[in-house]
Amino acid sequence: MKILIIDDQILFAEGLKNLIESYDESNQVECVDNVDNGYTYIEDKGKPDLILLDINIDGVRGFRLFEYLNRLDSKIPVLIISANDSPTIATMAMEKGALGFISKCSQIEVMLEAVQKLLSGESYLCKPLSENTEIHGQVTTRQQEVLYLLSQGLLNKQIASELNISANTVKAHLHDLFKHLKVSNRTAAVKSAQRYGLI
Numbered sequence: 425m426k427i428l429i430i431d432d433q434i435l436f437a438e439g440l441k442n443l444i445e446s447y448d449e450s451n452q453v454e455c456v457d458n459v460d461n462g463y464t465y466i467e468d469k470g471k472p473d474l475i476l477l478d479i480n481i482d483g484v485r486g487f488r489l490f491e492y493l494n495r496l497d498s499k500i501p502v503l504i505i506s507a508n509d510s511p512t513i514a515t516m517a518m519e520k521g522a523l524g525f526i527s528k529c530s531q532i533e534v535m536l537e538a539v540q541k542l543l544s545g546e547s548y549l550c551k552p553l554s555e556n557t558e559i560h561g562q563v564t565t566r567q568q569e570v571l572y573l574l575s576q577g578l579l580n581k582q583i584a585s586e587l588n589i590s591a592n593t594v595k596a597h598l599h600d601l602f603k604h605l606k607v608s609n610r611t612a613a614v615k616s617a618q619r620y621g622l623i
Contacts, residue, residue, distance in 0.1 A: 425543055426470075429455045430462045430489070431478040431505065436528065440476070440505075440535070447536055457481075459489050466496075474542055475502045478528075479517055487586075490520040501542040510623050514549065516569050524548035562604045563622060570597045571617045574610055 427444060431437040434457065441453040454469075456462050458481060466472070479486040493500055503524040504517045514525040526538045527550055538548040563571075566587070573583045580598075584591045602608060605616040617623045 425451050425474065426472040427451055427453045427474045427476065427539075428462060428465055428472040429453060429476045430457075430459060430481060430486075431455065431476070432457045432481050433478065443532060443535070444539060459486060462489060463492060471496075471498055471500055473500070474539065475500055476505050476539075477502055477522075479504045479506050479513060480508060487516070487520055490522070493521065501545070503538055503542050503548065508623075509550070510572075510621060511568075513572060513623070515565050516572065518549075526550045563601065567597050567601050567604075568622055570594060571601060571613065572623045574598075575614045575617070575623050 425448075429437045429440060431440075434455070437455040437457075441455055444451050444453050454465060454472075456465055462475070462477075475489070477486060477489060489502070493502070501523045502521065503526065504514070504522045505526055505528055506513060507528045509527040509529070517525055524538050524542050524547055526535060526548065530538075530550055534550065538550070541548040566589075569587060570583055573586055578586065580591045580594045584594045587594075598610070598613070601613055601617075605613055605620075607613045607616050614623070
C-alpha cells in the first residue's frame with residue numbers, strides 16, 4: 425500500500441513512517457512537510473492508498489487538501505493526525521471529507537488500528553476527543569468552526585469565505601459566542617474557547 429504522510433514535524437513523521445512500514449512490509453510510506461509538496465507528490469507519483477495529514481500544518485491550509493482531492497474526484501481516504509484533539513477540529517475535518525481523526529498522543533496500537541481501518545475502507549475516530557462541558561452544549565458546531573478560524577487569525581471576510589457563509593452571518597455567530605463565553609473581544613473569545621476545549 426502507498427501511504428503519504430503530510431506533517432511538518434519531521435521527527436514524528438519519520439517515526440510514524442518506520443512504524444507503519446515495520447508493521448507491514450508491503451506498506452510504502454513517503455513523507456512531505458507541507459500541503460503543496462503533497463500536491464506535487466500526487467501529481468508526480470500518483471494517488472496514494474491513504475493520506476495521513478496533520479491538519480494544523482500551514483494554518484488552515486491543511487483543509488484545502490480536501491478541495492484538491494475533490495477536484496481530482498479522488499476517493500483517497502484521509503486520516504487526520506493532530507496534537508490538538510479538540511472536537512471542533514475533528515468535526516470540521518470529518519465534514520470536509522476525512523475518514524478518520526486521531527491524536528498524536530495515541531498509543532502505537534491505536535495509531536496502527538486507525539491506519540488499518542482506513543486502508544480497509546472503514547472510518548476511525550479516537551475516543552474520547554474531549555469531555556463535554558455545559559459550554560459545549562451552548563455552542564453550535566458552526567460556531568466552533570468560526571472560533572477555530574478566528575484562532576488562526578482570519579478576519580470576518582476570510583472566515584466567511586472558508587465556511588461559505590456571509591460576513592454578516594459570521595458577525596452574528598461572533599455576537600452569540602461573545603455572549604456564551606462572557607467576553608467582549610476576539611482575543612478574549614479565543615482564550616476562553618481554548619480554556620473550555622472548544623478549539
